[in-house]
Amino acid sequence: MVAKMIEGWNLVIGIEIHAQVNSKSKLFSSSPTDFGSKPNSQVSLIDAAMPGMLPVINKFCIEQAVKSGIGLNAKINKKSIFDRKNYFYQDLPQGYQISQYKDPIVGEGFIEIETENGQKKIGVERLHLEQDAGKSLHDQDPNLTFVDLNRSGIALMEIVSKPDMSSPEEAVEYVRKVRSILRYLGTCDGNMEQGSLRADVNVSVNKPGNELGTRCEIKNLNSFKFIHAAIVYEAKRQIKLIEQGESVNQETRLFNTQSGETRSMRSKEDAHDYRYFPDPDLLPLTLDDDWIKGLQDTIPELPDQIKERFINEYSLSSYDANIIVSDKAISEYFEDVVKNRNPKLVTTWVTGELFSILNKKNLIIEDSPITAKQLGELVDNIENGKISNRQAKEVLEEMCESGKGALEIIDEKGLSQISDENEIESLVDNVLNSNPENVKKYKNGKDKLFGFFVGEAMKLSKGKANPKIVNDLIKKKLSQ
């Protein structure tokens, strides 16, 4: 892929993820946070920064941040401080964003990601809470800009990685894993299209053995595809510059999703002086051990643990387990189906047939037309031999289209397999008795005729006979 261009170069990638806290109300006010509401319909006096208004911490958002920190194997800071980040913009009502600067709520942690070369540990530098700004609407009027403050004050977690990633694939894998963990925890819905999770990516290149290169930050990437493409483009751009004898400027860049290019937004020299200082309207946030302990006890099983359990409990391959635990909804679906069923069969049907249907229809598992219960029913009918694998595929498709259950379709179509040995035995007897010549030839060594007998028996059963039983019986009869 990128390998050719980048060969001989090291990539150093660090990522800041902005994850919207899954919370009904904002970080410092009680306004709702529903996506897609009428502009300025979710704005309190505090969100609009009316004179004399004061922020009050939403305790639930603190819980969510701490849970996220625990999920990232990170240190929870018992004392953290909210600071003001001062700058003027029309969609920033206070004239400052309340954020955390020197003392974030969560300190160092790490996560494990899968790479070509196996597991890799990626360090997390910190996680802090901050307010989102409003939204400027430039396309409503030729001369005016409108401001929608619905987002103003919504809680965001900024998760800063260490510069531990060295390829676009690792970067994507990292974001994927963080997103997955947050979704398991229920602390962020991870909806990248709606902007609930977006990433700023820092990229630099250097020759092995040389010191680190100058980094550029690419802002606001909201899909895995864009993260990958932006890093590839940016790495190539930097390498080209250096190879031409020029130098990379430290700057903030924007990714153009249409052209796949990045362009300069502002250089280091133009960077704001945010004049951070502790917000005097908020006391330092202190957490006590018991409270943190209490939250720890509510942490659900996370992907790494579930993966291990699936491998042990259901003998899944590491590969299959990875696919299944990558998403909370998938692993829940899988667990629902696999209960008291054959794990191997269930895995095949979930990661194979079901995924291919979802892919075709461009659906996520939450919107799957086949419920876990329905898929279970289908698997049961394969397992008890009522239908063959091939028939089951047909049934599944029909289930998707009609919404009917597996059994109903099997009955309607008369698909159910004949597994009754007595019934099959009479079929087999019938075939053997009608072809005495061939039976003689077979017994004299013409082995190939075995397939003929099986074919005849299946024909006679209109394809419903369980082929294994047919095979076994014919073998038995002919050897008598």
Place this chain on the structure above:
Amino acid sequence: MKDSYTLKSLAVLLENNKISSKELTSEYLKNIENGKELNCYNTISQEKALIDAEKSDKRRKSQNLRSKYDGIPIGIKDLFCTKGVTTTASSKILSNFVPNYESTVTQNCDDAGLISLGKLNCDEFAMGSTNKTSFFGSVKNPWKSVNSDIELVPGGSSGGSAAAVSADLCVASLGTDTGGSIRQPASFTGTVGLKPSYGRVSRWGIVAFASSLDQAGPITKTVEDAAILLDIISGHDEKDSTSSVNPKENYYENLNSDIKGMKIGIPKEFRSDKLPASTQKSWDECANLLKTNGAEIVEISLPHTMSALPTYYIIAPAEASSNLARYDGVRYGLRVKGNDLIDMYEKTRSEGFGDEVKRRILIGTYVLSSGYYDAYYIKAQKIRSLIKSDYVEAFKKVDAILTPSTPSTAFEIANEPSDPVQNYLNDIFTVPVNLAGLPGISIPYANDENNLPIGLQLITNSFEEQKLLNVAKNIEETINYSETPEKWWLK
């Protein structure tokens, strides 16, 4: 109008049906009208006050009173947001601003049945100690030097609040105090001004100046009234994260002027050759008086006192520069059109803010800038901690501290010092109290040789408002200060 009107006496008159709330309110509205020259009120709520007074009279008739003080009209500094009533902070930038919400403090007053006569003039965004920075012009001090026609400043920033009480344009008022803004004007006008402990009174709905220092409090005629009004306005407010959960006491009911066995500290760092002889004399006399009344006078040291003013003038502007960023012309208040966003910001804020506010925004922006932050803001915070610990140490030895409230009595309006630092020195005795988050009260002690009031300040430990009021009451009872300004504006 009787000069003896107080919250306490009016409650009795109302209770005995000697006067109705409507009559009382009308009387004050008339006083306000006659006292227009003093420029105390930015907004007079004539209609609303009378309607509210009638409602109060009905409540009284149906014995459905909100409190003993139901129906008493007061004045409110124009820094408290009041629902449906213009709230300007005495700034052009908010001159058209009508909140649709009520500050916790004024809501508490309403809940007690108090009636608002209107909004009192103050320094712009409470930045000043003369009331001259108001967009609506200076307030005039009701007091004048003997045989002099020269107009004097009422002090600031709560100059309107103090002057109005002194001139009987209301019986009591609400002020705010960030570095002395209640105590200094109280001292200049012969009234009682109380700044509560930081966190005792909610800041919700008060236009913010410096969040870590701002505190609302009463300006009244007597110590008893200060206790009454503090009872009404104080208490925990979950809408203000810095509001204290310490249970409040019943300050008025528990008022007890017995100070026997108490230790009163006299800080040596507050002594100065520059202090007017009459102020020094009052201070000494008062110490003797307390001794006579059974207290022990102890000399104490507050070693970082001299660093308080520079510390204050870093921290307060730093916070102000950020607090005032919201006045940007985008959502409310003044907007001056510009070619683009930045141009609109610049024009709006250039026209909307006065010089003193701009000066403090610039200072604040400067001290928070990268490269200067450590040298100014962080250093100031460190000194602030040292000042706090000075007081912690002192209160291990004494119950209360006695100082002058101000380094001078009221001065001429026309006599503007060209150096702003000269103005800042007005707050030299009051500022450390805000930095340390302590309660302080200024009470009138005597008049100087020009017949201008001299105020003395008492300070106690955090949340010891009761003790503060008790000592103040002791002094008040003993001296029985009863000077009132001659009402020259009525002539």
